[in-house]
Amino acid sequence: MARKRPATMADIAQVAGVSRTTVSFVLNDRTDVMIPAATRDRVQKVAAGLGYRRNAAARALATQSSGLLGLVTEIVTSPFAADVIRGAQQRAWEQERFLLIAPSEDEHAMDALAIEKLLEQRVEGILLAAAWHRAISVPDAAKDVPCVLVNCYDEKGEFPAVVPDEVTGGRRAAAALIDAGHERIGHITLTPGIPAQIGRLEGFRAELQESGLGLDDDLVCLGDATAESGYLAGRELLERADRPTAIFCGNDRIAMGLYDAAKDLGLSIPGDLSVVGFDDQEILAAYLRPKLTTVALPFAGMGAAGVSMLTSLTAGRPIQDARVLIDCPLRTRSSVGPVIP
Known part of the structure; x- marks a missing residue:
């Protein structure tokens, strides 16, 4: 079956009973030209009926604007x-x-x-x-x-x-745990030196400091954005005699690993341990059990x-x-x- 030839301005002009110039003015929204409203309406209806599409390349050359x-x-x-x-x-x-x-x-x-x-x-x-x-x-x-x-x-x-x-995001994570009454709060970081790790820790530390709690550096463990690092750092923090009651994780994958560490140690979330993540990665945060409280990347x-x-x-x-x-x-x-x- 032969492909239908695209409609042209000449086709529209013939069916609408107007000049090709008039069709061009109407379809290019030229308001500086006096064309009766009824004529504009007729041209637009004929163009729609014929399935006319503008030539974007030609229009870009003419207007010097591609959109x-x-x-x-x-x-x-x-x-x-x-x-x-x-x-x-x-x-x-x-x-x-x-x-x-x-x-x-x-x-x-x-x-x-x-x-x-x-x-x-x-x-x-x-x-x-x-x-x-x-x-x-x-x-x-x-x-x-x-x-x-x-x-x-x-x-x-x-x-x-x-x-x-990132800084305000870190503050929000800390505030969520402080507002729940936690005072001994740990943190599992992202890979050291990247902007997200620096900013999130800075905001987290500042919020704790302003609340009068301060951040115990012994409760800060390095992670690398993976669930495995969350599990290993989680075991390190949770096996302490003075373990934290809450942990802020550098991202949601770290939080997923922390969930597994808590489960292996017989700890419940949030009964024994509160957890906040970062990213709001849909395939993780909404489907962990319990569902993860987290800071969303916008x-x-x-x-x-x-x-x-x-x-x-x-x-x-x-x-x-x-x-x-x-x-x-x-x-x-x-x-x-x-x-x-």
Whole structure:
């Protein structure tokens, strides 16, 4: 079966009984030309009936504006990818932009090839999104159009960035345990030196200090973001004679390992031990038993904020802050309870 020929402006003009120029003015929303409302309505109805689609490439050449934004990321297979893409895409739609997504193969430097492919599509700006909060190397090609970094930053500070407020997230974790009456609180960290580990511990320590409790460094154990490190550090903390009654875990996978350690030692959550995680990784936090109270990483919010910043830049409007912090809210579930004497 032969493929149906796409409808053209000439086809619409013939059916609607108007000139091709009139059709062009109507379909390109030219309000500076006097065309009767009835004529505009007739042209639009004929165009819809014929299944007319605008030629985006031709329109971009004519207007010097494609309406396209690019997203380069290595997180397309991560548990958080859908949230970043959903937030960015929704905000792009709201601002009458369309998002093109290109996967990156390089965890440490966003692929120059992916950026080049997006530039070939005449994108007006590019988002670079990382799976975990860190410094990245930005290819020179990204400087050809406005560029915003999401969940990452460049060490030279050349590009605006949207990142999670790790410090406030750490404070929220501490506050949840303090409010439940806990005074002896431990912490299993992420890999030392990364921004998330530094920020979360800083906020956690500051909240405990301001509450008058302080953080006992003997109750801080190093983890590496894995469930195995959560299990091993959990055993170390929970086998102490003066074990903590609550533990803040650097992420939800660490908390999963801690759950297993507590179970092996015959301790119940939250009866004997309260636990708070970080990330709100859906496949873990909502399905652990009991369900995990955790601090959420705002991936959708970061994606949306990145698009808003990029839209301002592509429109030639300056942005107020070169680095925007997005709030990390607490997700209260069932793993935190009061201290039992």
